Amino acid sequence: MTPLPRRRSFAYLLWLVGGFIGAHRFYLGSYLGGAGQLAFLVYGIAGLPGGRFCLMVLLPWMLFDLWWIHRRMSQLQAQRPAEEEEEETPPAAARHASRRPAPRDPAKDYDLAALAEANKLQERFVAAAEAGDWTQAVAIGEQIVAATRRVFKGPHQNLAMTLCMLGQACYQIDAFDKARASLEESLSIGRKLGMPAEDMDVARKALDLTLVGIEQRKARGATTDEQGALLNLLDDREARYRDALAQGDLKSAERLCAEAIATSRRLHGGAHRSVVLHLSSHAELCRRLRWNEKAQASADEALAVAAQLGLDDSWRRGPTNTLALLHAAAGRADEAEALYKKTIAMAVAEAGGGSSDGVVRAFNNLAFLYAESGQDAKAELCYARALVHLDKLPPGEGDAELHSDMLNNFASLFMARRDFVRARELFERSLDIQQRSCRGISSSAANAHNDLGLIAQEEGELRQALAHFKRTLLLNQICAPDHFRNIDNAQRNIDSVSIALAAVARAARMEPST
Known part of the structure; x- marks a missing residue:
């Protein structure tokens, strides 16, 4: 009769709780080894000579048995098939049961x-x-x-x-x-x-x-994580672009604007209003950097995309104005005039026949073109119409820099005719706008003070002229420290007026008293 099979887990349990008395060896049939471990334990705890040595030998023997149990179980499992062949073949149900796999411990499946x-x-x-x-x-x-x-x-x-x-x-x-x-x-x-x-x-x-x-x-127009990431990237580029523009770093602003164009295309899959907006901004930046070919390419593309999307004139006005400025800078006055007139029509239509900064800017640009080409009558008419629209705007609202520049340009036209009264009135109004907007610290204010100084100098008001020129120098040093030519001109005006005042003072001292 085949002996009952031994279980590996039970053998290890006996080693753990009764290993010092050889329980695991008796269980696995190693009776001599079990008796030896029991003898070592009894002799060691009896206090006889050499007992401590027996206990010291028993401990490594126990550790060795961890491996011995594994080997002994392998030997017993290898002997079982040979012994089972000598027994009668079990019934079919028994064979089927013997082939059924034992349930596995889920913990052993962990990687x-x-x-x-x-x-x-x-x-x-x-x-x-x-x-x-x-x-x-x-x-x-x-x-x-x-x-x-x-x-x-x-x-x-x-x-x-x-x-x-x-x-x-x-x-x-x-x-x-x-x-x-x-x-x-x-x-x-x-x-x-x-x-x-x-x-x-x-x-x-x-x-x-x-x-x-x-x-x-x-709500922001993105439906997936990818679109959301592109939208965040676009917001970041727009914010950094505005910061660079505010700091006057046009090259960085142009690079960030170009990245915004590419991101907007990826976000919207091609043509979109956002693409038109950023192309218009990019065209204007390139124009200010005098990268005229890139500016014209961006403006033309903005107009093409706007036409593709069927957008109204408000989307085409910006790139059209940029193209007009490019033609004017290249000396193509006729092409620039036609585009400026188209810009004026777009701005008036966008304002619903009323007034807006866009209308003021359009008339100012055309007037400046006429003034540069010597058509003073047409320039005065356009500046006057720009001034009418400016008067209709709410006080203190709108683009203060634009308003001041327009007034300065109109005043310069009168100044060239030596109509100092009307010129001074417009320059002082320009300064009043700048005072409300930025406390009078701007390049527009510097230009107005410079021209007021020239007027005062022409009229013989030397002390007033000197005050204006000193203010011009200070504002140029603050607002445009890299424009050395303006700073040098202001310094020369100060020196000239100072010399004239000194000469007047010497002449007054030399006159005999009465």
Whole structure:
């Protein structure tokens, strides 16, 4: 009769609780070895000479038996098939039962290497989150989720919490679709497993914030994470472009505007109003940088896209005005005049027949063209119409720089005719606008003070002229320190008037008293 099979787990249990008395060796049939271990134990605890040595030998023997149990079980398992062949063939039901696999312990299915990897990644995730590097945290979180799936191979509380962690990181970088998917899966697993209410509340709150973010993204015109990322990139480029423009860094502004054009195209998949807007801005920046070919290309493209989309004149006015300025700078007065007139018609139509900064700018540009080409009568007429529209605008509103420049240009026309009364009135009105807008600290104010100084000098008001010239020098040093020519001109005017005043003072001292 075949002896009953031994169980490896029971052998190790006997080693753990009764190894010093040889229980595991008796169980596995090594009676001599079991008796030897029992003898060593009894002799060692009896206090006889050499007893301590016996106990010292027994301990490494016990450690050796960890390997010996494994080898002994392998030997016994190898002997069983040969012994079973000598027995009668069991019934079919018994054979079927013997082939049925034993139930497996789910804990033994865990991928321990993947679990160790997930634990290491968890530390890196926490470090990235604490440093505010959420992009890196999302990348690490995705690796943690993948490793956790390999470990547990199904729904598990650790997987649910890992998904919740990934969802919160995705929310931080506005990857709302990915955050929503992770958080919804986390809650689904939590409901299946009956996760603690505190953990479920964390996931629910994170999902609520994510849904709010999705709605806000839709309101801005983006429906996917990719579009949301492009929209954020576009907002960043626009903000940086405006900052560079405010600081007078036209080259950086042009580069950022070009990036905004490319981003807008990717976001909208081609032609869009945003593309027209940024192309118009890019054309004007290139014109100011005197990159005339790039400016004309951007303006022409803006007009083409606007026509493709069927946009109204308000979208075409900007690039049309830029093209007019380019023609005027190139000496093509007829082409510039035609475009300026078209710009005026667009601006008036956009204002509904009323007044606006666009109308004032259009008339000012055409008037300046006429003045430059010696057509003073036409220039005066256009400036007068610009002034009429300026008077209709609410006081203190609109583009103060534009208003001052128009008044300065109109005043210069009268000044060239030596109509100093009307010129001084317009210059002083320009200064009043600048005083309300920026406390009189601007290039437009510097130009007005310079011309007022020239008028005062012509009329013999030398002290008044000197005050205007000193103010011009100060404003040029503050507002345009790189414009050395303007600063030198102001200094020369100051020196000239100072010399004249000194001469007048000497002459007064030399006159005999009466």
